[in-house]
Amino acid sequence: MQINRQSYEEYFLLYADGELNESEKKAVEEFIDQNPDLAGEMSLIQETVFKPDGSIIFENKELLFKDSSSERKIIYARWFRMAAAAALLIAFSVVGWVFLGDTNMHREPVAIVKPPEVKNIEHSDVVSSDLEKKQPVQRLADEKKQTGKEIPLVAQPEKKEANKSQHPANHEKNTQPGNSDINNEPGVVNVVPPSKTIESATFIQDAVKPDGGRETIDVAVEPRAIENNNDDQPPGQVSYAQSFSQESDDDMIYFANTTLTKKTRLRGVFRKATRYLDRVTSLQ
Amino acid sequence: MTEKEYNNCVKEHADSVYRFILKNLRNSEDARDVVQSAFEKMWVSRAAIDGARCKSFLFTVAYHQMIDHIRKGKALILKEDAVKEMPVYNRQQQQTRKILEEALSRLNETQRSLVLLKDYEGYSYEEIGEITGLSASQVKVYLHRARIQLKNYLVSPENILE
Numbered sequence: 001m002q003i004n005r006q007s008y009e010e011y012f013l014l015y016a017d018g019e020l021n022e023s024e025k026k027a028v029e030e031f032i033d034q035n036p037d038l039a040g041e042m043s044l045i046q047e048t049v050f051k052p053d054g055s056i057i058f059e060n061k062e063l064l065f066k067d068s069s070s071e072r073k074i075i076y077a078r079w080f081r082m083a084a085a086a087a088l089l090i091a092f093s094v095v096g097w098v099f100l101g102d103t104n105m106h107r108e109p110v111a112i113v114k115p116p117e118v119k120n121i122e123h124s125d126v127v128s129s130d131l132e133k134k135q136p137v138q139r140l141a142d143e144k145k146q147t148g149k150e151i152p153l154v155a156q157p158e159k160k161e162a163n164k165s166q167h168p169a170n171h172e173k174n175t176q177p178g179n180s181d182i183n184n185e186p187g188v189v190n191v192v193p194p195s196k197t198i199e200s201a202t203f204i205q206d207a208v209k210p211d212g213g214r215e216t217i218d219v220a221v222e223p224r225a226i227e228n229n230n231d232d233q234p235p236g237q238v239s240y241a242q243s244f245s246q247e248s249d250d251d252m253i254y255f256a257n258t259t260l261t262k263k264t265r266l267r268g269v270f271r272k273a274t275r276y277l278d279r280v281t282s283l284q
Numbered sequence: 285m286t287e288k289e290y291n292n293c294v295k296e297h298a299d300s301v302y303r304f305i306l307k308n309l310r311n312s313e314d315a316r317d318v319v320q321s322a323f324e325k326m327w328v329s330r331a332a333i334d335g336a337r338c339k340s341f342l343f344t345v346a347y348h349q350m351i352d353h354i355r356k357g358k359a360l361i362l363k364e365d366a367v368k369e370m371p372v373y374n375r376q377q378q379q380t381r382k383i384l385e386e387a388l389s390r391l392n393e394t395q396r397s398l399v400l401l402k403d404y405e406g407y408s409y410e411e412i413g414e415i416t417g418l419s420a421s422q423v424k425v426y427l428h429r430a431r432i433q434l435k436n437y438l439v440s441p442e443n444i445l446e
Contacts, residue, residue, distance in 0.1 A: 013428045017402060019409065047380065048434035050307075050388070050403040058302035058316070064294045064323045068287055 003031045008038060016045045098266070289335035290327060297339050298323070300405060301346050307400050308350055308393065318353060322346040343405070344415045347397060354393050380438075387437040395430035402427060 003011045008031060014020050015028050032039050058064075285293075301322065306315040322345040326333060333341050388396055394416070401412045409420040409427075416423070 009432075010428070013431055016431065017409075017427065018406070019424075044435045044438060045431060047438060048384070048387075048399075048431045050384065050399065052300070052303060052404045056299070056303045056306060058298040058319060061294055061298050064298055064320065065291050066287055066327055 003027060005035065005038075008035075009041070012038075012042050012045050015042075016049055285326075285330040285333045285335045285338060287330075289338065290330055293326070293335070293338040293342065294323060297342055301342055304343065304397075304400050304404055305346055305350050307388070307404070308396055309353065310389070314353060318346055318349045321349055340411060340415060343401070343407075347401075347415050350397070351393060383438060384434070387434045390437065391430055391433065395426055395433070398423060398427045399430050399434075 008028075011020070011024075011028050011031075015025060020028065032042055298319065302315055302319045305318045306312060309315050309318070322342055325345050326338065326342055388399065391399065397416060398412060401407050401415060407415070409423040412418070412423045412427075413420045418426070
């Protein structure tokens with residue numbers, strides 16, 4: 001190392017940068033002592049060295065810290081929230097499907113049934129069933145006498161979704177002609193929700209053929225024999241209520257002043273329970 | 285680098301990195317963004333970083349992000365709050381400090397970075413070269429030119445010290 005008045009500036013800069021070892025620093029200091037006019041130069045170069053400002057700090061250092069365990073929790077929480085949201089959505093969908101199915105009302109008047117005339121019918125003509133004792137109407141009684149065979153008074157529902165009422169005394173069973181459980185006997189017709197008024201309480205004037213066509217036929221309605229508890233009528237005389245036999249719980253169309261509801265499983269269960277109770281408690 | 289080493293690096297070097305970037309950008313918000321980004325990159329690459337060299341890695345990433353930030357044309361706004369006033373006990377020192385800050389702002393970003401890395405952090409020419417992508421001799425030449433420029437500004441007629 002050779003410092004002189006031509007190369008002193010470089011050494012002064014190296015001195016200011018701290019790039020000189022101890023011996024080199026001492027040599028520079030001796031040179032300055034020997035050349036005091038260059039001391040000012042050395043002082044200025046040293047003025048250009050910046051000192052760090054300790055008051056300048058990065059605030060909120062915790063934003064920079066990392067915690068792997070907290071990251072895992074966040075992911076877990078996210079998945080947990082997603083799973084909970086999906087479960088709630090499915091639950092609400094199921095509840096809505098059930099209730100909407102139950103409350104889906106199909107209001108369609110099927111027929112207007114006039115109260116039948118109360119007639120005195122012989123007890124020997126009463127036909128019993130699993131549900132209630134029935135008596136044929138006068139017309140069927142006549143036919144029976146003429147033909148000598150029973151004429152079923154059943155009608156097939158045109159659709160499984162046919163509206164029904166829960167009241168057991170206001171429905172009629174229907175079967176397809178030629179396709180009934182009682183083997184193709186005449187008089188069996190399809191009863192559809194008619195668009196016209198039924199003039200007689202005992203007749204339904206519309207029917208559906210198996211091929212889908214319609215024809216107007218007469219279908220008798222079986223009145224149900226009930227006990228007459230009225231004191232003003234002679235004993236032994238029975239009164240008749242407008243009722244329908246029911247041999248199939250699920251294939252009935254209910255008439256007259258009833259709201260028809262869409263068949264559902266839940267309603268079917270309730271209906272069966274109601275009918276059972278009705279059978280048990282109904283008067284014979 | 286483990287998670288513990290990373291967090292230690294945050295505690296030891298976050299302030300110095302922030303100070304270095306702030307002196308260059310002279311904008312506290314931009315400086316914070318650069319520092320956070322640099323630490324995030326270090327966290328992502330922690331598996332390949334030796335814990336003992338986290339400081340040089342940090343300064344390297346921060347320096348290059350700072351250069352990118354400057355070259356994208358973002359204005360360097362000199363804010364009063366970006367340069368805190370040190371408590372000085374005589375007028376001359378306060379005057380000298382102010383002039384130096386002005387002189388530093390007149391340097392280009394490379395010279396300014398070299399001066400700050402050398403003076404603030406005490407890096408050698410070789411270490412500065414690793415951070416800035418320059419050779420040691422280049423660092424020496426650029427740094428000496430920067431100091432001469434600063435000295436000449438100090439003795440300029442408008443800044444003659446009393």
